[in-house]
Amino acid sequence: MKFDLDEFFSDCKRAMRENGPQVAINEVLARAVSDRSSILRALGEPKRAEMQKLYQGNGLTILNVVWAPWMTLLPHNHKMWAVIGIYTGREDNIFWRRLPGGEGHKHKLEAAGVKALSEKDTVQLGQDIIHSVTNPIARLTGAIHIYGGDFFGAPRSEWDAETLLEQPCDGEKMVRRFEQANAFLLKT
Numbered sequence: 001m002k003f004d005l006d007e008f009f010s011d012c013k014r015a016m017r018e019n020g021p022q023v024a025i026n027e028v029l030a031r032a033v034s035d036r037s038s039i040l041r042a043l044g045e046p047k048r049a050e051m052q053k054l055y056q057g058n059g060l061t062i063l064n065v066v067w068a069p070w071m072t073l074l075p076h077n078h079k080m081w082a083v084i085g086i087y088t089g090r091e092d093n094i095f096w097r098r099l100p101g102g103e104g105h106k107h108k109l110e111a112a113g114v115k116a117l118s119e120k121d122t123v124q125l126g127q128d129i130i131h132s133v134t135n136p137i138a139r140l141t142g143a144i145h146i147y148g149g150d151f152f153g154a155p156r157s158e159w160d161a162e163t164l165l166e167q168p169c170d171g172e173k174m175v176r177r178f179e180q181a182n183a184f185l186l187k188t
Contacts, residue, residue: 080149089141
């Protein structure tokens with residue numbers, strides 16, 4: 001099976017018209033990540049940590065996310081469902097739940113579960129899921145993330161690494177985290 005980006009986008013748009021679009025998207029993504037070498041030919045071998053926008057439109061966002069070695073992203077939500085598929089490397093997810101008693105939007109978290117994803121694995125995340133992501137290995141990890149909405153337009157939250165208190169997610173701060181991970185990668 002040859003991975004072709006235009007065909008992949010068409011398959012995802014068609015899946016979005018299904019009664020259960022997240023399940024249909026998961027099937028499309030599972031087929032795609034089952035052939036690592038084909039995806040690498042289309043996207044290139046990951047060279048640096050980044051969030052590369054592949055497609056955005058009509059309630060659908062597709063990203064190529066590359067995690068640097070040992071990189072961790074703070075707990076965050078998406079406010080929309082997501083499907084993640086790993087095409088190279090490994091990604092560990094910690095799932096979190098809000099604790100009762102937060103003031104306004106200042107909810108503290110506690111860990112509620114974990115899921116390790118390896119090459120060829122996919123996972124579906126519901127619209128209310130809060131998760132953090134870590135690349136626990138000594139090489140870059142590549143994943144395709146598909147969102148059932150406008151990933152860049154939705155106001156989201158992230159939680160402070162030390163206090164686990166909720167705060168608005170800042171897209172520029174997230175970009176800086178990827179750049180910091182790249183700077184660390186260059187030093188090693």
